[in-house]
Amino acid sequence: MPSTTRALLALATAAVMGVGLTGCDGSAAANPTTAATPTATHTPTFSPAVTPTLTPTSARTPTPAPLVLARGDRGVKVRELQARLRRAKVYALRVSGVYGAATERAVAAFQRAHDLPATGSVDVRTWALLRRLTPQPTRAELYPPAATGSARLDPRCRTGRVICISKSARRLYWVVDGEIRMSMSVRFGSAYQPTRNGEFRVYRKSRDHVSSLYHTPMPYAMFFSGGQAIHYSAGFARQGYAGTSHGCVNTRDRGKTAALFDTVRIGDKVVIYR
Structure with missing residues (x-):
């Protein structure tokens, strides 16, 4: 048989047999790909996992202790609170029987000092501890006499919130609606640097000023x-x-000055007179 005919016959036979004629390393020629009969395989059936349902347990929120006194209260019990806070050295104002911002701050200071929640309101725990740590107030502590020199208050000091300062008495009075809430000694500037007389307003506060x-x-x-x-x-x-x-108005009672600073607001009146 002629060689050309034999070559054509070989090509036809290879095509029929599916023999690959190309490969990077000749592995296709050595391993002809014969159509394989697929073997039936068993596909396992999985039951869906059952996720256990957890019933959440509600977190137990601590119940706040019942309140005894809070801001806005008035009366004898507030007087007792303020007198006891004075004994605890966290309240420097006059006992007034009115639970205001200064009393609230004093209560919060007492609570912080004794690792209680510093709410500024008196709950049963705060009240019990304060009563245990301080003696029963006397009548003089509950109803302190009016500050000396009240009759010499300038008429401009008798309404509103006023820091009233008398140069002749060398006294500063913190006055609210004509009632003296606090009093302390003060000094003034010299003749060469005098403290100005007149009516003013607090326009700035600076706790640690230099x-x-x-x-x-x-x-x-x-x-x-x-x-x-x-x-x-x-x-x-x-x-x-x-x-x-x-030229400034100097005070020498640091505790009272700090209490006054915390009480006074921007815009409060200042009256300085002879």
Whole structure:
């Protein structure tokens, strides 16, 4: 048989047999791909997993202790609270029987000092602890006498919220609607740097102020006229009236000054008179 005929016959035979004629490494030629009869395979049937249903247990929220007193209350029990807070050294204002912002802050301070929730309201736990730590207030503590010098208040001090300052008495009075709530001694500037007389308004408060002119501390500064302010003075506390201020109104009772600072609001009136 001629060689050409034999080659054509070989090609036809290869096509019929499905033999691959190309491959990267010749493996296709050595392993002809024969149509395989698929073997029936068993596909396992899976039952869906049952997810257990968990019934959530509600978290137990602590029940707040019942309130005994809160802001807005008035009366004898508030007087007792304020007198006891004074004994605990967290309240410096006069006992008034009115549960206001200053009383609320004092209660919160007491609560923080004794690891209680600092709500500012008196619950049964706060009241029980305060009564245990402080003695029963006397009648004089519950009904303190009016501050001395009240008859000398300037008429401008008898309405609203006023820091009333008498130079002749060397006293500062915190007055609310004509009632003196706090009183403390003060000193003033010299003849060369006088403290201005008149009616002013608190326009700025700075708890840890330092003078930009003299670089000295002016804690609890309440500015009322330019650079003049009411503030605590360590020098006044040490030296008394032997010295003067640079025009400011100095106080020497740090606790009362801090309480006044926390009570006074921007816009409260300041009256300074002879």
